[in-house]
Amino acid sequence: MTNSSQSPPHVDVRGPRFVAWITTGVLVLVLAVSAFSTVAAAILIGLQAVVFAIGAAGGPAKNPYGRIYAAFVAPRNGPPTETEPVPPLRFAQALGFVFAGLSLLGFALGSSIVGAVFAGFALFAAFLNAAFGVCLGCQIYPLVARFRRHPAPAPN
Numbered sequence: 329m330t331n332s333s334q335s336p337p338h339v340d341v342r343g344p345r346f347v348a349w350i351t352t353g354v355l356v357l358v359l360a361v362s363a364f365s366t367v368a369a370a371i372l373i374g375l376q377a378v379v380f381a382i383g384a385a386g387g388p389a390k391n392p393y394g395r396i397y398a399a400f401v402a403p404r405n406g407p408p409t410e411t412e413p414v415p416p417l418r419f420a421q422a423l424g425f426v427f428a429g430l431s432l433l434g435f436a437l438g439s440s441i442v443g444a445v446f447a448g449f450a451l452f453a454a455f456l457n458a459a460f461g462v463c464l465g466c467q468i469y470p471l472v473a474r475f476r477r478h479p480a481p482a483p484n
Contacts, residue, residue: 336415339388340408341461344417346401347383347393348458351376351424355451362435362444370435373447377428383421387414391421412466419472420457420465424450 354376362369383391389398427450434442453464 336413337387338411338413339417340402340405341410341412342405342408343388343394343397343402344412344463345458345461346397347388347391348454348463350393350396351379351454352451352458354379355447355454358431358447359444359451362440362447366435366438366440366443369440369443369447370432373428373431373435373443376450377425377432380421380425380428384418384425387418415473416463416466416469419469420453420463423465423468424453427453 354372358369358372358376361372379392383394388394427446431443431446431450434440434444434446456462456464
């Protein structure tokens with residue numbers, strides 16, 4: 329690992345993929361439950377939104393699923409062979425939070441279709457990361473970061 333003042337912190341890539349597998353399972357459950365109860369689906373997606381918010385605010389080390397990985401899985405895996413930077417992962421969790429929030433809003437307002445569509449978007453992204461190691465939020469992050477680095481010019 330390199331000096332943290334020159335580069336962002338990095339984590340073992342297996343951790344975020346583990347988190348994505350659990351997230352995939354939760355989102356599949358949300359969609360299955362939504363066929364029978366929008367209230368139960370709203371509760372489940374609300375809980376997942378909290379997990380996304382914690383991951384976005386605190387990074388992989390604070391994510392509840394990441395803590396499970398760190399406590400029970402990582403010690404059995406051996407040292408990491410590949411790492412990835414934390415900021416794109418936090419951004420991906422923030423995007424997950426947005427999708428989960430919109431899904432929750434849909435379910436809470438009685439529109440199971442809107443709730444299911446946004447839960448499906450989050451599921452697609454989580455499954456892509458879990459199964460193939462493709463983090464959509466991480467792919468979008470450089471574009472967003474580029475816009476943040478160029479502040480608006482000062483008025484004359």
